[in-house]
Amino acid sequence: MKVDIQSLGTFNRLAHEGAEExxxxxxxxxxxxxxxxxxxxxxxxxxxxxxxLRDEEYVGVQFAFEGELAGDTVLVFDREGSRTIAESxxxxxxxxxxxxxxxxxxxxxxxxSGFIDGWADFLTATIEHSPPEYVEGTGEAILxxxxxxxxxxxxxxxxxxxxxxxxxxxFVFKSEIEWVGESVSFYIYMLPEYEPLxxxxxxxxxxxxxxxxVDKLQVFNEMTYDxxxxxxxxxxMMTGIETEAEVSQLSFAPIEDVPxxxxxxxxxxxxxxxxxxxxGFLMVLFDEDSAVHIAEAMMPIEMDADGLTGQxxxxxxxxxxxxxxxxxxxxxxxxxxxxxxxPPRLVHDMGRAIVDPLAxxxxxxxxxxxxxxxxxxxxDIAFGAEIHALPNETELRQALDExxxxxxxQTDADIEQIF
Amino acid sequence: xxxxxESSEDSETTTGSDRIKVGIAEYQVASGEVVLTxxxxxxxxxxxxxxxxxxxxxxLHVMLPSKAExxxxxxxxxxxxxxxxxxxxxxxxxxxxxxMVAKIAGGSDMLDFSENGSGIGDRNAEVGxxxxxxxxxxxxxxxxxxxxGRSLRLETATGDLTVKSANRESVTL
Numbered sequence: 001m002k003v004d005i006q007s008l009g010t011f012n013r014l015a016h017e018g019a020e021e022x023x024x025x026x027x028x029x030x031x032x033x034x035x036x037x038x039x040x041x042x043x044x045x046x047x048x049x050x051x052x053l054r055d056e057e058y059v060g061v062q063f064a065f066e067g068e069l070a071g072d073t074v075l076v077f078d079r080e081g082s083r084t085i086a087e088s089x090x091x092x093x094x095x096x097x098x099x100x101x102x103x104x105x106x107x108x109x110x111x112x113s114g115f116i117d118g119w120a121d122f123l124t125a126t127i128e129h130s131p132p133e134y135v136e137g138t139g140e141a142i143l144x145x146x147x148x149x150x151x152x153x154x155x156x157x158x159x160x161x162x163x164x165x166x167x168x169x170x171f172v173f174k175s176e177i178e179w180v181g182e183s184v185s186f187y188i189y190m191l192p193e194y195e196p197l198x199x200x201x202x203x204x205x206x207x208x209x210x211x212x213x214v215d216k217l218q219v220f221n222e223m224t225y226d227x228x229x230x231x232x233x234x235x236x237m238m239t240g241i242e243t244e245a246e247v248s249q250l251s252f253a254p255i256e257d258v259p260x261x262x263x264x265x266x267x268x269x270x271x272x273x274x275x276x277x278x279x280g281f282l283m284v285l286f287d288e289d290s291a292v293h294i295a296e297a298m299m300p301i302e303m304d305a306d307g308l309t310g311q312x313x314x315x316x317x318x319x320x321x322x323x324x325x326x327x328x329x330x331x332x333x334x335x336x337x338x339x340x341x342x343p344p345r346l347v348h349d350m351g352r353a354i355v356d357p358l359a360x361x362x363x364x365x366x367x368x369x370x371x372x373x374x375x376x377x378x379x380d381i382a383f384g385a386e387i388h389a390l391p392n393e394t395e396l397r398q399a400l401d402e403x404x405x406x407x408x409x410q411t412d413a414d415i416e417q418i419f
Numbered sequence: 420x421x422x423x424x425e426s427s428e429d430s431e432t433t434t435g436s437d438r439i440k441v442g443i444a445e446y447q448v449a450s451g452e453v454v455l456t457x458x459x460x461x462x463x464x465x466x467x468x469x470x471x472x473x474x475x476x477x478x479l480h481v482m483l484p485s486k487a488e489x490x491x492x493x494x495x496x497x498x499x500x501x502x503x504x505x506x507x508x509x510x511x512x513x514x515x516x517x518x519m520v521a522k523i524a525g526g527s528d529m530l531d532f533s534e535n536g537s538g539i540g541d542r543n544a545e546v547g548x549x550x551x552x553x554x555x556x557x558x559x560x561x562x563x564x565x566x567x568g569r570s571l572r573l574e575t576a577t578g579d580l581t582v583k584s585a586n587r588e589s590v591t592l
Contacts, residue, residue, distance in 0.1 A: 035440070037442075178440075255482075256442070256443040256444040256482060256493075256496060257443075259443060259459055259461075260442075260443075264458055264459060264570075266585045266586075271530050273532040281530075281532070342532065345530060347529070347530065348585070348586065349461075349529070349567055349568040349584075349585045349586070350458070350459055350568045350570065350584075350585045351459070352458060352459025352461075352568070353459045353460060353461040353527075353529070353567070353568020353569065353570075353585070354461065354529075354530065354568065355459075355461070356443075356459055356460065356461030356462060356463050356482075356568070357461040357462035357463075357527070357529055357530045357531060357538075357539065357540065358530060359482070360461070360462045360463065360482050360483055360539045361462075361531075361532065361533070361539060363482060363483060363489070363496075364483060364488070364489050364539070365489070365490070366490070367490050367491050
């Protein structure tokens with residue numbers, strides 16, 4: 001199955017418009033004001049879906065759909081959001097759990113019918129959906145069973161297994177919607193089954209031209225995971241803190257949505273430009289607390305001052321450099337090309353402002369972008385790091401074109417040595 | 420009928436609706452007591468245009484300097500076409516071009532990897548100034564360049580544009 005850039009763009013717009021219609025339906029019924037912040041298509045490991053929903057309590061409405069496309073769709077609110085909705089429908093309704101539940105179900109039903117109908121209209125096909133089911137849960141447990149329904153064969157998933165874990169990868173459409181003037185958000189997840197989606201994408205794409213075989217995207221994702229693990233090993237080597245690669249994903253979004261992939265909090269980290277095929281930018285970002293913790297773990301002596309000092313920043317620069325090298329070398333080896341990078345530039349600023357100039361530089365030549373995201377965490381201390389890469393789209397396509405899938409299979413054995 | 424009490428979120432929602440967010444490659448126009456905000460400007464440029472008489476204001480968040488130089492059909496993504504759109508929209512909302520004044524902020528040099536020529540941030544600011552000049556809209560204040568990100572807050576009642584950054588004091592233009 002091949003997927004071309006144009007059809008990814010079309011599908012992204014479709015998901016975005018569907019989310020906008022759903023949001024408009026909710027605003028009309030409740031008088032609340034909300035806007036769709038970002039919509040993206042992500043190819044990721046099935047087990048990692050919902051990673052953004054940390055340990056909070058969520059409620060939502062879930063539908064199964066089938067027809068031209070099949071799968072599940074879930075609308076997810078945090079508790080506070082569901083109370084706001086209940087309150088807007090029936091004053092005082094927010095205080096009662098059962099009223100909150102029926103409000104969420106009612107609103108969810110209206111929102112999601114619009115969402116699914118939008119897809120059916122575009123595909124000029126019928127998509128049936130099941131009655132809405134009220135769901136609640138903590139974090140990612142709110143999402144439907146993330147294992148394959150016929151999980152007997154879960155191990156022989158579509159992707160090559162390079163890391164000893166089940167690497168079945170699926171496409172996820174995710175929209176993040178923000179209440180105006182509130183800090184809470186809600187989400188629409190659409191989890192289509194792989195085969196029908198692949199077929200539809202194949203039909204809507206051009207067979208020739210800028211099409212990318214999807215299996216290569218999957219291989220690329222696995223390389224990213226391994227590259228991140230290598231970067232995490234470097235962190236461990238320098239700090240003695242056991243660190244694991246957690247999430248690797250490849251997303252596709254309009255260029256103006258790229259900075260929104262990173263939060264508005266302040267981050268510390270390094271940025272490099274890499275050259276070769278593909279060229280692009282690579283960011284290693286730590287939230288401020290993580291930066292302080294990890295930098296102190298690297299320093300032999302106690303720090304006199306609280307907070308982030310110049311010494312901390314020097315340590316972060318060094319760490320960012322070695323993490324970048326691990327990551328980029330991994331790519332270069334699997335792609336069998338040379339990927340050079342500039343010396344790291346230290347940044348300490350609002351997350352979005354860091355990504356913004358990079359997106360603008362890439363955006364001079366392309367309207368959509370692939371964004372490679374990965375994360376690492378450790379249980380020992382409060383620490384998290386994010387790696388984001390923003391490759392030139394045409395060159396990424398070229399690199400993937402040149403990546404022979406059998407070679408990727410061969411490199412399975414090598415990957416251990418390479419990274 | 421809505422009942423406002425302590426447990427009600429409605430009062431917050433009402434306050435909330437007086438604050439309008441402007442995303443990247445977007446603009447918004449408002450009048451009355453409204454605050455327009457946009458965040459995470461790196462090399463992007465924020466353009467605030469204000470009509471003193473009608474107290475109508477608009478805020479634009481552009482990513483690139485010139486529509487002619489890049490792909491894309493969203494006018495609000497570019498400084499030249501974005502300002503044109505914003506001025507048109509302000510006029511549709513009853514503002515008069517002869518009363519308009521402008522302020523710009525953003526266009527930072529941070530993380531500009533281009534080796535020769537001026538960076539995107541510089542060019543965004545330059546095209547922004549030139550386009551405002553073509554429309555005879557005086558530029559009353561600017562906070563551009565440097566190596567840091569910015570977030571903006573424009574008050575439609577006064578035309579005050581507050582510029583915030585992660586590691587420095589805010590300034591009001």
